[in-house]
Amino acid sequence: MSKSKANAIVTLLQGCNSLQRLKKIQAHVIINGLQHNPAISNKLVNFCAVSVSGCLSYAQLIFNQIQNPDTQSWNSIIRGFSLSPSPLQAILFYNQMLLSPSPSLSPPDTFTFSFTLKACERLRALNKCQELHGFVIRSGFEREVVVCTSLLRCYAANGLIEVARLVFDKMSERDLVSWNSIISCYSQANLHLQALEVYDRMRSENVSVDGFTLVGLLSSCAHVGALNLGVYLHGIACERGFFSNVYVGNALIDMYSKCGDLGAALSVFNGMKKRDVFTWNSMIVGNGVHGHGDEAIYFFKQMLMAGLKPNSITFLGLLCGCNHQGLVEEGVEYFHMMVSRFNLKPGIKHHGCLVDLYGRAGKLEKALQVIKTCQLSQDDPVMWRTLLGSSKIHRNVEIGEIAMKNLVRLGASSAGDFVLLATIYAAHKDAQGVARMRKSIKSQGFKTTAGWSWIEVGDQVHRFVVDDKSHPGTGMIYRKLEEVIHRANLVGYVKEESLVAMAGDCLEKSTMYHSEKLAIAFGLATTPEGTCLRIVKNLRVCRDCHSFTKFVSKAFNRDIIVRDRVRFHHFKNGICSCRDYW
């Protein structure tokens, strides 16, 4: 067999772009007796496993015929399977590799570890990840940036973010991908403050950012409502030419709309040259959660005109918009359109939107019917809780009790649910009903979810919980709060005693120092006159805090935007954008 023939075939393989053509080349390989030439086998496996999707079984066939696969061939087949729908195969090949008759001829290298770890990441195979970690250390690969980055991602995917951080901290050398990876791992683990802290460190170490960094950071800014930092990152994106990156554009839209600035989201949208489904969805969802149903519908229509196919998230955004604006007919129409026009099966969340849509509009029987006709919904506490919420708005005892019974049946009833039903009884002056609910709460010893609020001042995000005393400026904050309450009282604020307070010591003790009040006091004390305060809260705003914030916006002449668990409240001059309906 001549060397030039082998070289010619390798060249042919390099230009090959289809399986059909590959099979022809393979025929030449066999005719010329080159099937055991390692360079050629390598190229063949690599081509099938990586370059053409769906050829993995063929790659495996060729691989099995290689008598003594070298490291490169093993890597090709492991990589192919690590990215495939069956990553477990990649791990099996890795095991085989270690057990091969002459392991010294094909020792695992950087590539082997990173591909196998990718498979572990996708499979959430923690044990294998730990085993690999040990081997990486023993074989001296822990100095390799790529291997360590793969390791940290693998730990993070398995929920061990602290271990991921440890791996990151111990790296002798880091590249931009490792920085980006730790940021995105934090962001995906909902540890947004940590993600933003990594950026502080990047800045102090003079590491420059790229599109990936920006996307991870913007996503965290969106979640904690860190608008100032988001705006700063927007500036960097424009300056360094990342604005044309569609991922960055989408992350910017999401950040602006989650931080309550839909105008800025729109201008980013308008400036984008390339838009994908994410872009449109971000606009539709953004308008939806702000209660701008008609705007969401407008963007949906534009999206169709631009030739894009909506997906299930598009419809969630649309339904959410219809919901907050009370567009019942439109919402129902879109719900049915999912199947009839786009062949998308509504999921549990779409049903949830429909229940909410009917419920808020007072069509409680219809809402109940939706739950009853969907098998999945009947066993979902969120559905019944939604119905209970609607029953409270419309003071419907009968449906409220049905919802409560089902929550109890599912073992999912919480203190908040009993409070809701108690409110309905109270509205009907049913003292016995209220007493029964109070008793249930006490006897079952429910705990409420701890509420917290963030506020961004400068480039720092400050977090407060109920009756928080942990902030370094606690003394100043509480003194300011006294002053704020006093000035709010002067313009008409009266503390609202809610049923929650009536229920006494089994629920939150004091509505005086709810986390948003502390955040507001802190914001007023530390920002210049006239600055808009933006607060993000994990729960719904309570009646008293809602009223308090309205009066504060008037007394201090400040715009205050509160993003609660479900929607935005924009307080201005004593009035809230939700018109007290939330």
Next chain:
DNA sequence: TCTTCCAGTT
């Protein structure tokens, strides 16, 4: 070779 965006979740 290692990295990214849209919902909702008590």
